[in-house]
Amino acid sequence: xxxxxxxxxxxxxxxxxxxxxxxxxxxxxxxxxxxxxxxxxxxxxxxxxxxxxxxxxxxxxxxxxxxxxxxxxxxxxxxxxxxxxxxxxxxxxxxxxxxxxx
Numbered sequence: 569x570x571x572x573x574x575x576x577x578x579x580x581x582x583x584x585x586x587x588x589x590x591x592x593x594x595x596x597x598x599x600x601x602x603x604x605x606x607x608x609x610x611x612x613x614x615x616x617x618x619x620x621x622x623x624x625x626x627x628x629x630x631x632x633x634x635x636x637x638x639x640x641x642x643x644x645x646x647x648x649x650x651x652x653x654x655x656x657x658x659x660x661x662x663x664x665x666x667x668x669x670x
Contacts, residue, residue: 574646575646578639578642578643578646581635581639582636582639582640582643585632585635585636585639586636588628588632589629589632589633589636592625592628592629592632593629595617595618595625596622596625596626596629599615599617600615600616600617600621600622600625602622
């Protein structure tokens with residue numbers, strides 16, 4: 569597989585996982601807030617959003633975060649040589665030419 573194709577799939581994976589993380593976060597924050605609404609979190613039918621309970625949304629949110637971390641690690645491994653090169657360039661003690669008014 570070409571490097572461009574690999575980078576594309578890593579980016580696409582992070583984008584999709586980021587959307588899942590954002591949607592599940594907003595659902596947990598706005599549609600299914602902690603405390604169970606007017607029932608005070610006591611037993612009952614339990615609130616649902618898109619046929620999923622708060623517990624299911626928390627699982628989706630948590631596993632999407634784990635998957636994002638895995639893809640970030642893959643991304644770092646794929647670009648490790650560039651990271652090392654760029655870090656060396658940034659921290660080199662070369663003096664930049666100064667701009668002096670003549």
